[in-house]
Amino acid sequence: MIVGRSPRIRQSFQKAWSALIALFFWDLAVTIFYYISPFKAPALPLTIFGTALALILGFRVNSAYSRWWEGRILWGAMVNVSRSFARAVLAYLPDTADGRALGHLLVRRHIAYVHALRCQLRRQDPAPDMRRVLETDDLPELERRNPANGILDGTDHAIMGAVRRGWIDTIQQSRIEGLLVDMSNAQGGMERIKNTPLPAQYRAFPKYFTRLFCILLPIGLVETLGMATPVGSAVAGFMFLAVLQIGDDLVDPFGNDVHDLPLSSITTTIEGDLSQAIGLPAPPPLQPVDGILW
Template sequence: MIIPGRVRLSQILHYVGRPLALLFAWDVVVTAVYLSGHYKIEFPALPMSLLGTVVAIYLSFRNATAYARWWEARTLWGMLVNNSRSFAREIKMLLPQDAAYLKRDLVLRHVAYVHSLRLHLRREAPWQELGARLSDDELHHLRRVANVPNAILSRTAEMIAREPSLDSVKLVALERTMTEFSNAQGGMERIKNTPLPRQYANYPVFFTHLFCVLLPLGLVEVLGWYTPLGSTVVGFLFLALLKIGDDMQNPFSNTENDVPLTTLTRSIEIDLLDGLSETHALKPVQIENGVLW
């Protein structure tokens, strides 16, 4: 996730640099050909205005949908953070004092769960993170399942259900919290596995590029030699809107525009270890070049 701050020209050029450079080169060619007098191109201004308005509405609608996906993903992770703290507190309060080892094991298992969920959403292998947190037998079993975080959560539920000191009331309280974990994970997987319709992906690209190609043809008669400047500025706005939508629609693709899963999982781990009163050297994830991962 990019941290808000001062925007530099180098960042802007890097964001849409290549298509913007191609647009500027096309603007220069159209302007030079038109003003040289060898070939006159007249393009009515009204159709260009209509096309620009339609493309802007289309991009705005697509970007609003993409941002809604990003915000839902962040909301689901916020729920997971809160429920993780509640789960650790419930384990500490509901289990008897002589079950200290079980309390610690369940909390550390939940740390393993959130890390496996982060890697599951990013389509990365979780074994390095889980190797130091789970037994070899369980790791061997997890290598055979399709959904590693769900298997870890199910195993945790089995361990809680076998604890004789927990009556039905306490079990219901813990099960309610674990259901919230499943609901949050299901929502995240829905976002990950359900991309935007192809029309949202292909049509904005085609019409935005078509508008940028036609733009200097509609401006050159009025702006003359200033056409490359005016056309490039307007084209930048449309190209930036197109790029923003592309970046926001996949919040778990492990890019700089995604939900900061590494930061959130580290925060959960620190909170849970602090709740166990264990000494650790973990620190919150730091910002790297204006990005929080």
């Protein structure tokens, strides 16, 4: 996620440069044809076209931003429930060697859980982070299609084992189970966003209409701008292409691009808070690199 104070105009230009070059040469060809040909450009209702396109792009960007912001809300809820889970298991389990060992194991399992969830959403291998946190290669959860959900299942079984031993009562178990349900609900919301793309109409039509508008733009402007048409049309076209690119950048908030949510930073924050809760050194918080927080 870009956290710098100024927008990255250069990055937007780099993504749209091929379309801008093609647009500029098309504008230049239209301008030259206007001056050497007896035919005159038809009067085009560019204001109506531009207004309609702006509304379409606005709906698309709002839809994409809603997905991005909902993803951030879900991860914010995951941070809160993670702290509550660690606090609950450490407080409820007995202050004995076995009780503390189980509490520390459950906290470490949850740290592995958030890292596994991050990797699943980014389509990465969760095994290295899980092995690092749990300090073992024996991870049956990796055999499952959804390792993060497998960790939750194992944690729930461990909690029920503590209930059978009499270490926690049913009221405390119900409280912890509620936290696990909150984790599962947040994970389900993230997976819904990740696995459900925008409808095809939202993805295809804005691109078609934007390109068509950029093609018609110099034809409608050449009589007014004259020799300045290539520059003026290219600048106006870049504005619409940039708004179109914003929607593309925000539609998948759980990717590994500069515009996506900083999942590595969020999971590192969770690991730091929970590690300190069990007396382990916390990893340093991630810092922005060139204005980008991963």
